[in-house]
Amino acid sequence: xxxVVCVKYVPDATADRRFESDNTVDRVGVDGLLSELDExxxxxxxxxxxxxxxGDDEVxxxxxxxxxxxxxxxxRKALQMGADQGVHVTDExxxxxxxIATSLVLAKAIEKIGAETPVDLVMCGMASTDAxxxxxxxxxxxxxxxxxxxxxxxxxxxxxxxxxxxDGDIATEVIGGTMPLVLSVTDQTGEARYPSFKGIMAAKKKxxxxxxxxxxxxxxGEVGLSVAWSSVEDTTERPPxxxxxxxxxxxxxxxxxxxxxxxxxxxx
Amino acid sequence: xxxxxVVVDHVDGAVKKPTFELLTLARRLGEPSAVFFGxxxxxxxxxxxxxxxxxDKVYVIDDAEIKGYLVAPKAEALQQLVExxxxxxxxxxxxxxxxxxAARLAIKIGAxxxxxxVDVEDGGVTTQSVFAGSYTVKAKVTQGVPLITxxxxxxxxxxPGSAGTVEEFAATISDSAKKAQIVASQPRKASGRPELxxxxxxxxxxxxxxxxxxxxxxxxxxxxxxxxxxxxxxDSGWMPHSFQVGQTGKVVSPQLYVANGISGAIQHRAGMxxxxxxxxxxxxxxxxxxxxxxxxxxxDLHKVLPAATEAIESRKx
Ligand SMILES: Cc1cc2nc3c(=O)[nH]c(=O)nc-3n(C[C@H](O)[C@H](O)[C@H](O)COP(=O)(O)OP(=O)(O)OC[C@H]3O[C@@H](n4cnc5c(N)ncnc54)[C@H](O)[C@@H]3O)c2cc1C
Ligand SMILES: Nc1ncnc2c1ncn2[C@@H]1O[C@H](COP(=O)(O)O)[C@@H](O)[C@H]1O
Numbered sequence: 170x171x172x173v174v175c176v177k178y179v180p181d182a183t184a185d186r187r188f189e190s191d192n193t194v195d196r197v198g199v200d201g202l203l204s205e206l207d208e209x210x211x212x213x214x215x216x217x218x219x220x221x222x223x224g225d226d227e228v229x230x231x232x233x234x235x236x237x238x239x240x241x242x243x244x245r246k247a248l249q250m251g252a253d254q255g256v257h258v259t260d261e262x263x264x265x266x267x268x269i270a271t272s273l274v275l276a277k278a279i280e281k282i283g284a285e286t287p288v289d290l291v292m293c294g295m296a297s298t299d300a301x302x303x304x305x306x307x308x309x310x311x312x313x314x315x316x317x318x319x320x321x322x323x324x325x326x327x328x329x330x331x332x333x334x335x336d337g338d339i340a341t342e343v344i345g346g347t348m349p350l351v352l353s354v355t356d357q358t359g360e361a362r363y364p365s366f367k368g369i370m371a372a373k374k375k376x377x378x379x380x381x382x383x384x385x386x387x388x389x390g391e392v393g394l395s396v397a398w399s400s401v402e403d404t405t406e407r408p409p410x411x412x413x414x415x416x417x418x419x420x421x422x423x424x425x426x427x428x429x430x431x432x433x434x435x436x437x
Numbered sequence: 438x439x440x441x442x443v444v445v446d447h448v449d450g451a452v453k454k455p456t457f458e459l460l461t462l463a464r465r466l467g468e469p470s471a472v473f474f475g476x477x478x479x480x481x482x483x484x485x486x487x488x489x490x491x492x493d494k495v496y497v498i499d500d501a502e503i504k505g506y507l508v509a510p511k512a513e514a515l516q517q518l519v520e521x522x523x524x525x526x527x528x529x530x531x532x533x534x535x536x537x538x539a540a541r542l543a544i545k546i547g548a549x550x551x552x553x554x555v556d557v558e559d560g561g562v563t564t565q566s567v568f569a570g571s572y573t574v575k576a577k578v579t580q581g582v583p584l585i586t587x588x589x590x591x592x593x594x595x596x597p598g599s600a601g602t603v604e605e606f607a608a609t610i611s612d613s614a615k616k617a618q619i620v621a622s623q624p625r626k627a628s629g630r631p632e633l634x635x636x637x638x639x640x641x642x643x644x645x646x647x648x649x650x651x652x653x654x655x656x657x658x659x660x661x662x663x664x665x666x667x668x669x670x671x672d673s674g675w676m677p678h679s680f681q682v683g684q685t686g687k688v689v690s691p692q693l694y695v696a697n698g699i700s701g702a703i704q705h706r707a708g709m710x711x712x713x714x715x716x717x718x719x720x721x722x723x724x725x726x727x728x729x730x731x732x733x734x735x736x737d738l739h740k741v742l743p744a745a746t747e748a749i750e751s752r753k754x
Contacts, residue, residue, distance in 0.1 A: 182704075301553070302540075303533070307537040307540035311541040317507065342620075342621065344620065346616055346618065398550070400579050402577060405572065413729075413731040415734075417722070418741050427732070
């Protein structure tokens with residue numbers, strides 16, 4: 170079985186994230202890392218691999234990232250966690266791509282990865298921690314003409330069947346599908362493992378390929394900032410919230426002050 | 438003027454408030470038409486309310502054949518409706534479903550997509566709040582029919598019209614769209630409180646509750662508020678995941694957010710930082726949540742909240 174996990178390299182949320190002068194996300198000047206939410210996808214892929222190993226089903230997990238040179242770190246981290254091989258798609262023309270172009274590059278890369286052994290499962294995080302669009306998995310499904318089973322909080326696979334639990338907008342659902350399909354998972358699926366020392370050493374020897382756009386048959390004119398189907402006109406840092414009033418509760422004074430505040434703001 | 442399609446978010450015909458907000462925004466871009474997936478009966482019923490809120494026309498797409506499947510059939514139906522109506526834009530409520538239907542539609546019709554807008558102006562310029570609320574971004578779709586998903590509480594609800602005209606729309610759904618099947622569905626139990634993402638006031642509790650949410654619920658009820666929780670409270674099993682506020686839970690933007698026993702981690706902030714007024718009760722004066730607040734009480738929530746609830750109740754008389 171062949172699994173591709175899409176892992177994104179994102180600016181660290183605890184650093185000061187910012188934009189470049191052309192209104193694209195600064196992905197170079199700010200420290201980056203494998204998007205936390207994609208670790209859950211890597212973890213679930215590894216669990217599927219481990220479970221299937223008992224049934225003598227050989228599973229290959231490929232970590233796939235589209236991003237600038239530094240983004241290879243996201244692939245490395247996935248390899249350290251236990252993925253078997255990595256693919257990093259990088260090309261100057263990709264910079265500033267929107268969801269549409271990113272999903273195109275990912276889809277073409279997935280097709281190339283599956284050229285010999287077809288891909289059974291494309292796994293994603295529920296959202297990237299920078300864009301938080303939650304749309305790339307659905308776009309991938311559309312581009313690859315696959316069903317999507319998304320926002321899974323529990324994942325089960327058996328043969329070519331996938332069953333997940335999904336905490337939807339208005340109901341908790343069980344969703345079923347037949348592979349191949351696109352699967353996205355939430356942080357409810359359970360903590361992701363830390364790379365072990367052994368894993369870190371082993372990762373150095375794992376195959377890691379770099380694809381350019383021409384390797385995957387995408388024209389440079391189809392991606393990047395200049396052809397994005399939406400444009401950012403302006404980015405402004407929100408003024409910091411003005412410091413509020415803070416009181417210490419002493420013998421019930423806190424409750425009184427709180428009530429008065431709520432009354433003064435007409436919430437009561 | 439062209440039509441603007443608004444995809445209706447409803448439960449069994451009961452239209453949810455964010456759809457009415459979309460209709461307000463849609464009127465800035467053209468003539469709003471609502472798109473209702475459901476039974477023709479419920480559609481006719483909903484058309485009255487949708488019309489009152491500004492939808493001149495209501496397209497009803499019978500979902501008998503597709504409601505057991507996830508997302509893809511709706512995107513196909515919308516593609517056909519877009520081809521027929523050439524709308525000026527299509528608006529969706531930002532939720533799992535709205536975003537994913539929009540995502541598939543974007544690829545199908547070759548159109549740009551903007552997610553999580555908090556405002557849409559004339560000409561289709563959107564406002565988004567990004568990086569856990571630390572930046573405001575203005576953007577515009579530059580190719581194809583603009584597809585925009587809008588967060589709840591982004592616009593006022595207005596009632597400019599009268600009942601909308603129903604027009605049934607028969608979509609053709611391919612077999613390949615019917616592959617991700619909803620095997621079972623358990624609707625969430627109604628709490629009797631306002632819905633988290635739509636509420637004007639949200640009162641939340643975190644690890645500091647120690648698992649006792651009674652003080653949180655008490656204050657919420659006194660204020661007519663929805664109840665929320667941090668991930669720590671959810672992970673501890675004190676509250677269901679549907680109550681979680683934050684990056685991987687619900688994103689809320691109420692008039693008032695009251696955080697109790699919540700430290701204010703970045704992932705929690707991502708879900709509440711755009712609230713208009715923020716109040717916190719926390720026994721640690723160093724808690725980062727106090728950096729965000731308009732008003733804060735350093736104290737034990739188990740003492741402060743019940744006393745405040747009582748004071749509020751007695752004021753209301
Ligand atoms: C990928 C990822 C996604 C995440 N998504 C989310 C998310 O969506 N939402 C979310 O909330 N978190 C999320 N988190 C977790 C987040 O990082 C924090 O761990 C979490 O928000 C902490 O919850 P808390 O504030 O309730 O607990 P703590 O950080 O433990 O804070 C408890 C607070 O309660 C105070 N306190 C204790 N006792 C009392 C008392 N008696 N009276 C008053 N105050 C008291 C303490 O001083 C402390 O400040 C995510 C984390 C990751 C890694
Ligand atoms: N540049 C990228 N490289 C690899 N995977 C990505 C990339 N962008 C998005 N993804 C995947 O798509 C998911 C959702 O992303 P988004 O739609 O941006 O919120 C992420 O969790 C990743 O699994």
